Each structure stands twice: as structure tokens, then as C-alpha cells.
Amino acid sequence: MNDFSPLKSSPDFNSLFAGFTPLASEMVPLAMARGRVLASEVVSAELLPPFSRSTMDGYAVRAADTCGCSGLEAAHLTVIGAIAMGDSAQELSLQPGQAARIATGGALPELADAVVMVEVTRHQETGAVEICRPVAPGENIIHAGEDYAHGAVVLSRGSRLRPQDLGVLSGLGITSVPVYRRPRVAILSTGDELVPADQTPSPGKIRDINSTTLAALVEEAGGIAIAHGICGDDFDRLLKVCTKAMEEADVLLLSGGSSRGQRDFTHQVFAAIPQGQMLSHGVSVRPGKPAILARQGNKSLFGLPGPAASAMVIFYCFVRPLLRHYAGLGATLGLSSVRAVTAQPFPSAIGREEYVRVSLSPQEDGALPLATAVYGKSGLLSPLVRADGLLPIGQETEGLGRGIEVSVLLFP
Amino acid sequence: MNDFSPLKSSPDFNSLFAGFTPLASEMVPLAMARGRVLASEVVSAELLPPFSRSTMDGYAVRAADTCGCSGLEAAHLTVIGAIAMGDSAQELSLQPGQAARIATGGALPELADAVVMVEVTRHQETGAVEICRPVAPGENIIHAGEDYAHGAVVLSRGSRLRPQDLGVLSGLGITSVPVYRRPRVAILSTGDELVPADQTPSPGKIRDINSTTLAALVEEAGGIAIAHGICGDDFDRLLKVCTKAMEEADVLLLSGGSSRGQRDFTHQVFAAIPQGQMLSHGVSVRPGKPAILARQGNKSLFGLPGPAASAMVIFYCFVRPLLRHYAGLGATLGLSSVRAVTAQPFPSAIGREEYVRVSLSPQEDGALPLATAVYGKSGLLSPLVRADGLLPIGQETEGLGRGIEVSVLLFP
Numbered sequence: 001m002n003d004f005s006p007l008k009s010s011p012d013f014n015s016l017f018a019g020f021t022p023l024a025s026e027m028v029p030l031a032m033a034r035g036r037v038l039a040s041e042v043v044s045a046e047l048l049p050p051f052s053r054s055t056m057d058g059y060a061v062r063a064a065d066t067c068g069c070s071g072l073e074a075a076h077l078t079v080i081g082a083i084a085m086g087d088s089a090q091e092l093s094l095q096p097g098q099a100a101r102i103a104t105g106g107a108l109p110e111l112a113d114a115v116v117m118v119e120v121t122r123h124q125e126t127g128a129v130e131i132c133r134p135v136a137p138g139e140n141i142i143h144a145g146e147d148y149a150h151g152a153v154v155l156s157r158g159s160r161l162r163p164q165d166l167g168v169l170s171g172l173g174i175t176s177v178p179v180y181r182r183p184r185v186a187i188l189s190t191g192d193e194l195v196p197a198d199q200t201p202s203p204g205k206i207r208d209i210n211s212t213t214l215a216a217l218v219e220e221a222g223g224i225a226i227a228h229g230i231c232g233d234d235f236d237r238l239l240k241v242c243t244k245a246m247e248e249a250d251v252l253l254l255s256g257g258s259s260r261g262q263r264d265f266t267h268q269v270f271a272a273i274p275q276g277q278m279l280s281h282g283v284s285v286r287p288g289k290p291a292i293l294a295r296q297g298n299k300s301l302f303g304l305p306g307p308a309a310s311a312m313v314i315f316y317c318f319v320r321p322l323l324r325h326y327a328g329l330g331a332t333l334g335l336s337s338v339r340a341v342t343a344q345p346f347p348s349a350i351g352r353e354e355y356v357r358v359s360l361s362p363q364e365d366g367a368l369p370l371a372t373a374v375y376g377k378s379g380l381l382s383p384l385v386r387a388d389g390l391l392p393i394g395q396e397t398e399g400l401g402r403g404i405e406v407s408v409l410l411f412p
Numbered sequence: 413m414n415d416f417s418p419l420k421s422s423p424d425f426n427s428l429f430a431g432f433t434p435l436a437s438e439m440v441p442l443a444m445a446r447g448r449v450l451a452s453e454v455v456s457a458e459l460l461p462p463f464s465r466s467t468m469d470g471y472a473v474r475a476a477d478t479c480g481c482s483g484l485e486a487a488h489l490t491v492i493g494a495i496a497m498g499d500s501a502q503e504l505s506l507q508p509g510q511a512a513r514i515a516t517g518g519a520l521p522e523l524a525d526a527v528v529m530v531e532v533t534r535h536q537e538t539g540a541v542e543i544c545r546p547v548a549p550g551e552n553i554i555h556a557g558e559d560y561a562h563g564a565v566v567l568s569r570g571s572r573l574r575p576q577d578l579g580v581l582s583g584l585g586i587t588s589v590p591v592y593r594r595p596r597v598a599i600l601s602t603g604d605e606l607v608p609a610d611q612t613p614s615p616g617k618i619r620d621i622n623s624t625t626l627a628a629l630v631e632e633a634g635g636i637a638i639a640h641g642i643c644g645d646d647f648d649r650l651l652k653v654c655t656k657a658m659e660e661a662d663v664l665l666l667s668g669g670s671s672r673g674q675r676d677f678t679h680q681v682f683a684a685i686p687q688g689q690m691l692s693h694g695v696s697v698r699p700g701k702p703a704i705l706a707r708q709g710n711k712s713l714f715g716l717p718g719p720a721a722s723a724m725v726i727f728y729c730f731v732r733p734l735l736r737h738y739a740g741l742g743a744t745l746g747l748s749s750v751r752a753v754t755a756q757p758f759p760s761a762i763g764r765e766e767y768v769r770v771s772l773s774p775q776e777d778g779a780l781p782l783a784t785a786v787y788g789k790s791g792l793l794s795p796l797v798r799a800d801g802l803l804p805i806g807q808e809t810e811g812l813g814r815g816i817e818v819s820v821l822l823f824p
Contacts, residue, residue: 030609034628048793049618055719055791085645086605088615105605105718105791107616147794155797162823163632164796167625167720170609171618171793193498193517197442197582203500204519206461206583213579216446220575233497306517307467308579336748379467379517381460381583382559384576385567411574 016279020298022328023181030166036179037328042155047145048171052108056140059099059129060112066134074130099129115140158328180328185218186249187211188228191256210255210311217315220412221323238269250299256306266303270294285353287313287378307378313355335409340371347399357387371408428691432710434740435593442578448591449740454567459557460583464520468552471511471541472524478546486542511541527552570740592740597630598661599623600640603668622667622723629727632824633735650681662711668718678715682706697765699725699790719790725767747821752783759811769799783820
């Protein structure tokens with residue numbers, strides 16, 4: 001039982017991810033594409049906007065005709081027509097001394113090169129208009145192709161699609177896009193003591209918590225959670241369930257059974273999976289040390305610790321970056337962080353990364369929030385519920401003093 | 413056409429939200445509850461964990477029996493049984509001098525008050541065990557109810573449910589929870605120039621962009637987007653479509669037609685909606701000034717500017733806080749922000765809040781990122797695509813200099 005490779009440090013563990021590649025792409029309609037990652041560059045096949053548009057209600061003019069005009073000495077132009085929003089301006093062409101009424105968003109007539117806003121004009125009953133302020137060429141206009149020229153790169157491969165990006169795509173008439181597939185993540189809890197959340201545990205048993213927590217963590221990270229329930233601590237059964245789960249999943253999260261005790265089948269099971277290859281057993285992170293990583297081709301298998309707090313830290317530090325890597329986002333944590341000040345000393349041992357659960361309390365006068373440790377055994381849930389995020393303490397650091405400025409990773 | 417109330421400042425506009433109340437609650441299963449907000453307090457109806465558990469593989473003991481022991485002078489205890497994970501320990505009761513083998517997560521026998529980890533014990537063939545290090549009462553144990561006692565408040569009303577919160581609920585056997593209903597948001601674009609994204613616009617027409625952008629913004633903010641497509645600039649038709657949309661929606665977002673030009677039916681339509689009541693026309697924010705807010709009972713109607721950048725700023729500043737208020741999250745922006753340094757001066761007029769689109773470039777040596785303005789007409793989309801977030805400039809501020817530390821709101 002002592003045939004484990006030495007504990008890996010967190011950077012070592014993450015470097016194992018380089019061996020995995022992002023998932024294949026799939027076409028999705030824009031309405032489903034928010035937060036997804038483009039699997040190829042998008043190039044504009046047309047001009048956006050397709051024609052020069054007015055950004056004001058007013059008069060399309062030739063700017064030269066307004067040169068030097070003022071309220072006292074207005075330029076008099078002949079109004080030859082009106083362009084409402086949505087009208088084609090193709091039949092209109094401005095000759096010197098002419099203007100056309102135009103609405104915001106209206107298409108500019110031929111030979112017009114500026115728009116005068118209506119507020120600085122005086123409409124004449126005679127069909128003329130007085131212009132009381134000069135405009136420069138291009139003023140109050142968006143030119144055809146000013147947003148995107150024909151052939152312009154609109155979005156690069158690897159872009160995470162935000163609402164405005166989807167808007168641009170719809171503006172270009174692109175209604176579905178190739179994005180990296182979302183990783184399918186099979187979730188399995190192991191332990192003879194576990195019963196499903198909807199059952200009343202008999203003496204000695206407890207309800208399965210990790211299935212619920214991990215499914216929510218996976219979905220939050222952009223994956224698709226596939227529930228596989230609970231499997232007892234039985235090698236043959238675990239091997240069968242895991243092998244089956246890997247047929248449809250890209251990732252397996254097996255929680256429990258990964259400490260060094262007598263029931264640690266996880267690493268044996270992963271090693272016995274067809275084409276299974278152990279990558280690491282154990283990582284020098286606290287809480288969470290017993291984290292196992294194996295691969296099956298481009299698929300990955302994680303053995304997570306059973307205690308909820310440990311499973312969650314390992315998820316954030318290792319599973320989440322790999323899920324993001326699969327989805328084309330890069331193997332990063334992808335968590336927001338805030339600057340805070342330690343409200344107390346945070347002791348920590350050298351040679352081991354530590355992730356301390358902390359709560360944040362706002363301070364007055366714009367001072368940084370105070371980070372207070374929410375200590376508690378890793379098997380307890382209440383400290384996680386009270387915490388706002390994790391304070392990472394590097395493995396070269398022998399703890400932190402009180403009043404130190406730090407960066408706290410926020411739970412999403 | 414000049415019967416508008418004066419422009420409201422952003423705090424005035426937000427104070428209008430106080431008149432709206434969070435939506436009714438609904439029961440949802442845990443698997444659907446991530447990110448939702450609890451509509452009532454959750455109290456534990458049982459002990460969690462339900463029994464005292466070992467956090468180690470080892471031996472359950474009476475701590476007093478290990479007092480003063482060491483590797484040289486071990487304590488000898490009689491092993492009276494073994495408790496595996498999931499076993500009931502009800503039939504075992506430790507007398508002085510007795511121990512029981514126990515697995516991590518195992519239920520503690522009667523009268524045991526600590527666990528000795530297996531690494532500091534020596535198993536004897538005789539059925540005894542040698543203990544080489546003393547333990548204190550409570551060591552390596554999670555006590556029954558240590559997480560949550562009977563009747564303890566687990567989560568308060570208004571809590572946003574995170575993965576760990578859902579985990580605790582499943583641990584307590586609570587498989588569905590009362591949460592505030594997600595706001596249903598009807599989205600309608602108005603403008604005679606608009607065609608749907610899947611059509612090729614004829615001359616003078618452009619594709620509808622706001623429907624796509626706003627739907628994604630709504631979903632990102634936790635709402636349910638209901639697409640109502642495009643409606644031409646026609647009072648009767650707009651009134652009919654809006655009235656119908658409000659039958660099933662909590663919020664209406666009508667974009668376009670809210671400038672002061674000739675086709676501005678939005679405020680007339682909102683005022684004509686049955687039980688409609690105008691709250692504000694115009695807010696002193698740039699870009700986005702023409703933002704209209706009306707109510708119909710507890711429902712709200714927003715008139716948003718047509719240009720994409722303006723619509724988006726108004727969404728983030730005003731619609732998003734109201735959606736969050738409806739969902740029980742409080743009328744806050746709910747956007748992450750980062751500290752940055754201005755890469756250039758940011759001129760701004762006093763008396764008007766400004767939200768400048770900025771891109772952020774990382775700096776070396778841990779310096780704050782540089783915020784550079786991504787200027788562009790509000791009708792252009794490409795500046796929004798290039799931007800990482802918004803730099804708010806308060807209405808009392810006459811612009812910002814170069815090299816000033818600022819807080820940038822990140823696009824989610």
C-alpha cells in the first residue's frame with residue numbers, strides 16, 4: 001500500500017494538463033452560445049453597417065455647403081427628400097446646395113458626407129432648411145464598414161462569447177457558431193456509509209453530499225454534470241461503474257476512498273480502467289492532499305478526497321482548470337479575486353500550498369475588507385457555508401502575519 | 413414633444429426601484445437551485461453529522477487510557493471490535509482499557525471520546541493494540557451535530573445558493589428549496605429599419621442586434637429571456653405587442669425609439685399600457701441618456717436606447733440591478749471590479765455620470781493593469797467587443813488624469 005509516487009506540488013500537477021487537448025467543436029445557435037468558446041476565427045463576410053448611417057435626427061448634407069454658417073448667417077439648402085429609418089436612399093443623390101431630411105439610423109444619400117442635427121436647423125415653409133452650425137465631413141455618421149470591413153477578423157479563436165460578441169455575430173447574420181464542446185463530467189461518490197440525499201440514513205450512515213456539491217461546481221465551471229450516484233467500496237463494482245461512466249464522459253470525478261486507508265480502491269480502479277494511465281497520486285495542497293489524476297486517452301479521471309472542504313479545494317485548484325482547458329478557456333482558475341487585509345495571523349507549513357477558507361468583512365472609509373479565517377475540520381460543511389472564498393498561501397511561505405495585504409479567491 | 417421630466421441622476425433612478433418588491437417564491441429541486449436566492453430561512457431539523465465520526469483510520473479509544481504513553485512506553489488496549497464506514501456502532505461500548513478499530517468516517521462507539529491514528533499504533537497478534545502517542549478527548553473526531561445542531565439556522569433568507577450550500581442542504585435531506593422566482597423578461601426591438609438576424613437586409617435596413625445582446629445579458633443576470641422579435645415604429649402595434657408581452661412577463665425591455673426624434677413612441681406606449689405609470693424619462697448617464705422606466709403594478713417596463721453600447725450601459729446600470737432586486741439579490745450591480753491605472757486622461761463633463769468602455773492590459777512586476785479607453789460612436793459594436801469593462805466616472809468628477817488608480821467594472 002506504500003507504492004505511491006511522492007506528493008506533487010500544485011504547479012507540477014497542473015503541468016500534467018498540457019497532455020490533454022481541448023474537446024472537439026460543435027455548432028450551436030447564438031441563443032445557446034453565451035460563455036462558450038469559439039473554436040475558430042470569425043471573419044466578416046460583409047460590411048457592418050452595410051451602408052453609411054446617420055447617428056442623429058436632422059439633415060444629410062454635403063459638409064462643404066455648411067462651411068462658415070452660423071445662427072446669424074445660416075446656410076440655406078434645398079430639401080430634396082426625406083429618409084426615414086429603414087428607407088433605401090439609393091434614389092437620392094445630393095447636389096451642391098441640397099439636403100435631405102434624415103432620421104437616426106437612416107441611410108445616407110449618395111454624395112452626402114455629414115448630418116446636421118435637427119436642433120441647429122430651421123425648417124422653412126418653402127421646402128428649404130437653414131443650417132445654423134457647420135459640420136465637418138463624417139460628422140454624425142457611421143460609415144459603411146466602420147464597424148467591420150469585408151474580411152475583417154471579428155472574433156478570434158479562443159474568444160469566450162459575451163453578450164456583445166453574440167450581438168455582433170447576429171449583426172453579421174451569423175446565427176450559429178463553432179464552439180468547443182462542454183466537458184461531460186461523470187460524478188460518482190464512493191463509500192459504504194453513504195445514502196442518497198432523499199433517504200433517511202440508518203445508524204452509521206450519512207447522506208451523500210459531494211454528488212450535489214460537485215454537480216453544482218461542474219455546472220458553474222461550464223461542464224455538464226452526469227450523476228452516477230453512490231457506489232460502495234467494492235473494487236469490482238467500482239471498476240465496472242467507472243468503466244461504464246467513461247464511455248460517455250470526458251471526465252470522471254470519484255470522491256471518497258482516496259485516503260491511504262484500507263479501502264482506497266480509487267487508484268487501483270483507475271489503474272485497472274481499460275487504457276487507464278496513472279498520472280499522479282497526491283498533491284501537496286491542504287486541505288485535499290489525496291487527489292488522484294489518471295487519464296484514458298484524452299479523458300481524465302480524478303480521485304477526490306471524501307471530506308467536502310477537501311473535495312472543493314481540489315475541484316477549484318485542479319478540476320476546474322482542466323475543465324476550462326477542455327472548453328478552450330485555458331487551464332486557469334477563472335475565479336475572481338479581491339484584495340483584502342488579514343485580520344489575524346495565518347500560520348502555514350513550508351513545502352505545502354494551503355487554501356484557507358476565509359470570510360470577508362467590509363471596512364469603512366474605502367479600506368480593504370478584512371479576511372478572517374473560518375477554521376474547521378475538513379469534514380465539516382458549516383465553515384464552507386460561512387466562507388466567502390479561499391486565501392492561498394504559497395508553499396514557500398511560512399504563514400502570514402496580521403494586517404498583511406492579500407488576494408482572496410472568491411467562491412463564484 | 414418637450415413634455416419630458418428632467419433627466420434623473422443614476423442614484424435617483426435607482427431609488428425608483430424601492431417601489432418594486434422581489435417576486436413570489438417557488439420550490440425548486442437542488443439540481444436547479446444553483447445561483448438562486450432562498451425565499452425563507454432554512455433550519456436544521458436534525459443533527460449533522462447524525463453521529464460522532466472518526467476523521468482518521470485508526471482506533472477509537474477513551475482518551476484517558478492513552479495519557480502519558482509513548483513509543484517507548486506504549487499503552488496496551490484490548491481491541492473489542494471493528495467499525496467500518498457505514499457500520500452502526502450501537503452494539504459496541506468501550507470499557508476502560510478497550511479500543512475498537514475504526515475507519516475514517518466510522519461511527520464512534522459508546523464511551524469512546526477520541527481516535528488514535530493508525531500510524532502511531534502497533535497491532536498485536538494477541539488482539540491487543542499498542543498506542544504510541546496520547547490523544548486528547550475529541551481528537552480526530554467530528555461530534556454529532558458539530559456542523560449543525562437541531563434547530564440551527566443553516567441558511568438565511570436572501571442567501572444566494574452556492575455549491576457548498578446545496579451540499580449542506582442535501583446532507584440534511586432537504587432536496588428542494590423555496591427560492592425567488594426568476595424574472596421573466598420580454599425583449600422587443602423597435603425600428604422600421606430592423607430585420608431578424610437570419611435575414612439578409614434590403615438596402616436601408618440592418619439586422620437586429622439588441623434582441624441577441626439583451627437576451628444574453630438577461631440570462632447572464634439570472635433572468636429568463638422571452639424573445640418578441642421586432643416591431644415597426646407604429647404606436648398601435650407597439651401598444652398591442654407590449655400589452656400582450658406584459659401578460660406573461662415581469663419586465664419588458666423595448667429597445668430603440670427612445671431618443672427625442674419623431675418616432676419616439678416608447679414613452680407614449682408605456683403611458684398608454686393598462687395601469688401603466690411613467691416613472692422616469694431620461695437619466696443623466698452617458699452613453700445611454702434616453703432610458704425610460706415605467707411600471708405596471710410590480711412589473712416594470714424599460715425603454716432602452718437603440719445603439720448597442722448605450723443599451724448595454726443602461727442594462728448594466730439600471731436593468732440588471734432591478735432584475736437582481738426581483739430575484740432577491742438586492743438592487744446592486746453584481747459585477748466584479750478590478751483596480752487599474754488610467755493609461756491616458758479621461759475627460760468627462762460635470763453633472764453627468766459617464767461609463768467609458770476600457771480595455772485592460774496586464775503590467776509586469778505585479779503592477780496594476782492599465783485601463784485604456786476604447787472610444788467609438790455608441791452605435792458601433794466593435795468597441796464593445798474590444799473592451800473588457802466599463803470605467804465609471806462620477807457626475808461630480810471633471811474627468812480623470814493619466815496614472816490615476818481606478819476601479820473598472822468587468823463585463824461578466
